[in-house]
Amino acid sequence: MITRRTLLGSAAALPMLAMPSVLRAQGAPGGTLRYVPSSNLTILDPVFTPAAVSITHGYCVFDTLYGVDSDLKPQPQMAAGHTVSDDGLTWEITLRDGLTFHDGEPVRAQDCAASLDRWSQRDAFGQALRAATEAFEAKDDKTVRIRLTRPFGPLLEAIGKPHSSPAMIMPERLASQPIAEQVTEMVGSGPFRFLADEYVSGDRVVYEKFQDYVPRSGPASWTSGGKVVHFDRLIWQIIPDEATKVAAIQAGEVDWISTVLPDLVPIIAAAPGVELFQTDPFGLMTVMRFNHLQPPFNNPEIRRAVMMAVNQLPYLQSITASDDERQECRAMFPCGMPGVEELGSDMMSPPHTLDEARKMLADAGYDGERVVILNPTDIASIHPHGLVTADLLTQLGMNVDLQDTDWGTVVQRRVSKEPVENGGWSIAHTNWPAISIANPATNATTRGIGQGGWWGWFEDAETERLVEAWLSATDPAEQQRLFNEAHQRALEMVPVVPLGQVFRTGAIRSDLQGALHGSVDMFWNVHRT
């Protein structure tokens, strides 16, 4: 017979029954780490796409010949070391012992050469290296040889770049696929095995610890060092709703959230058992991009007038929660990155007035041309920028047409080279991981390739000459001089207006220690206390 007492007792036990199984499983060594990425993982090939979520996945499954430490210095990862010929034209990289792919096959130099060859067709830094390369080849099973046609100073920085299509190593049979085709078979030699049969795009991605992975000795540091895994399973859970993500970590259903929407940061800050962290110490650089093919922004004087009128603070405030999450940076390269000096201070800092900018526009011959701003309403980190720019340009007396639409449409519209009357555009905004645009070769926003380059199609032979010179320089002082010259040229030509840097906040359960946060989240070294 059910009595009042037994009924009350059962009711008291209900929360235990209802407790998520993940909570009950916690505490055991090994166990499962549950992670919520910032967006869904749809493209598995981390060389094919520069998307951050695919790169994070890539570092689970694949490894790189060189990684970088927290000072962004290249360090051997799959490599035991390298030699360079006296003329600087032949690089030989020796593989360390014990490297095995997840299908049991040993990693050979042939795999590495094919991987570098494929990567160099896709990535901007890779393309620069490819232009100076005669062959990526295997000298023998353990030695990768790169034969150059001219010296290439930042070779290790290129093949060890940590973000936006890193040079990840896959088996030759996969790396031989054309670059316009994604690799979908996930066989790498990284610290986790991808479990294809448990992968449900839009819901979950599951990995298990790769038992045959041989970590380097020494501490882990960014994408280099000892990648020691302390969990048996890693589960990525895709949660599209930002508030639900926060509720899930508060309830202990997940361990780690990649990014927290700025509006929700105070909720996490007040939640017991959860800690906030800064994701990438170099953050994102946010920019206003002009269409250089069409009036009025085919005129550099008009671009300069707009840049001079920009106050970065409202832009940064519109997409961040606190001062900790933003930094004004009046430079065409991200502040804080190696070799970057804030050279734009004089051109962008107050006390410029809007009257001065209006006069500059008039002197430059602005004649009321329509300025179409493409504005994605579904991207919280970009949408407010369209509103701020529209307001600024209206105050400057420009003929503004703010076009709100979804991101998919923006992505299509911004590749249109047509005049605005035929569906073209004038201004669009975007964010770049700082680490992806850290030098003259990789910074697509400042490259002057023209119609074959990044949308907006800035063309400038002098910029490209300086990029080539920087790539060929091997002396650090000469490299810095050329870097600054390229930077100064960009400030004069204004291919984009820099709007400052943004630092994202993530959240992690307090019982996890040793988590590494860089340009992507990394799942080695982290353990449960």
Added chain:
Amino acid sequence: MSVYIARRILATLPVMAFVMIFVFSLLYLAPGDPAAILAGDQASDTEIAAIRTQLGLDRSFPVRFLEWAGNVLQGDFGVSIFTRLPVSTMILQRVEPTLSLMVVTLVMAIGVAVPLGVVAAHNRGRLVDRVVMLIAVLGFSVPVFVIGYVLAYVLALKFHLLPVQGYTPLSEGFWPWLRNLLLPAATLAGVYVALIARITRATMLEILSEDYIRTARAKGVSERIVLFVHALRNAAVPIVTVIGLGIALMISGAVVIESVFALPGLGRLTVDSILRRDYPVIQGVILIFSFVYVLINLLIDISYTLFDPRIRY
């Protein structure tokens, strides 16, 4: 009856053909280039063009449509542009959560709404009636995501009774399966409780004024039998119609609920695919939804004969 069913099934074929042409044309004309999204922010025009060619997006409308329609007729919905997984696999992975959400929602909604509607009709004008109608108005007026957040805060975060999000397949046990569905289903059921309770009340009021009800009462039949056997059975046709249409409408409600509670269902797949312009997946999902619509309408028509023997086809 079987001739009627066969005729109805045959009639769906031109409808489905029209849906195929319409969906394909719409996506062809809609702005948004999957190749540009796929290539990412850094891509140059040349790289985007290479991807478009590789995916066959640069071919003409008739060529692409005929190829796609031919494959669909053989049961092949194509491959996702983004994941490169077969569309049929992606849809199959998502059917169970959506179906589960709909079943639990319907059971909750019918289980609550029909008795509420009957009780309200029986107590017309009294306090009970007004309270039920107030619930109905609230259920209709408050957006589902607001109800969802409030329920999640109270039941999951405050009292830790239910999980906030996620889905556990039925194969892993009935209780784990149900536990994940209770919050989303309760949220979604609010709308349907309102809808079904109002229709039940209105229909019951009409039926309760009929002569045969008065006769039954005069013969001394108990009020419970009068209400739930004599009256409710005759009120069933409009109620079933509303429930059927509700199931169809539930698909749009599921889109919101599946996002809020992180259920990996068809609703989320649809939204994600539309945002990415993953054409083969959008086309596949819309075809499936259209088929379900047609099927539900057919089942509603057939069910009428069960409740009202006078209906013959």
